[in-house]
Amino acid sequence: MSVDVEKLWELQSVLSQLADREKAMSVKPEAFAEVDREFQSVNDEMLRLNQSLETLGKEHRRVEGELSDSQELLKKYQGTLMQVKNQQQYAAAWKEIEVARKHVKELEESALKTMSEIEGIQKQLDDRQSSYDGLKARHDEAHAAWQASLGDLRGEAEALRKKAGELEAALPEQERREFQRAFKQRGGIAVSRVTNDSCSTCRTRIRPALSQRLRRGELVTCEGCHRILYLEKTQA
Ligand SMILES: [Zn+2]
Known part of the structure; x- marks a missing residue:
């Protein structure tokens, strides 16, 4: 069978020219790369802080829920204290109250601790947020300038892609x-x-x-x- 390898060679050459253009387009110029690195690192940091905030928020809601249950329980024990009939019942009720009070106190401390951690992280987030908008504007501007500079390459790549498609379809x-x-x-x-x-x-x-x-x-x-x-x- 006779084949037109000439056409395959032409397709190969068009595709390698296309690969050159695509490679050139993918290389970030330093002016953009620098602000892009800064932007990505601030984004990563904010993502990490937001994740911590979410985890702590969940923990805080769990502790608050448990605290509210324990407070109910304590109230209930305090109520029974009013109804005891003898010294023995009184001692038993008192012991339950002591245990419940201790638990409530622990949960209150735990809720305070998570709340203060949440505030600390929220403050870090707020600090970053205040410079984020300016950084994002610089990032977007540098990105747009880079993309605009690719105009010719983009047109060439488009033409080569079309040519490759035609050659391939004809095989x-x-x-x-x-x-x-x-x-x-x-x-x-x-x-x-x-x-x-x-x-x-x-x-x-x-x-x-x-x-x-x-x-x-x-x-x-x-x-x-x-x-x-x-x-x-x-x-x-
Ligand atoms: Zn070989």
């Missing part, structure tokens, strides 16, 4: 599959040029039998790197 099914397989498995280089009877990517020598098939225009892959081999017309 016969088997060649497209073979190309895509090699492209995916071989680090974005599916087609390798043949120079001096060797694969120019991995330097494996092309055996004469394969060389003959190449010259006949068959789809031949390199025995070393499994890329599709491309022999320029002038050498064929």
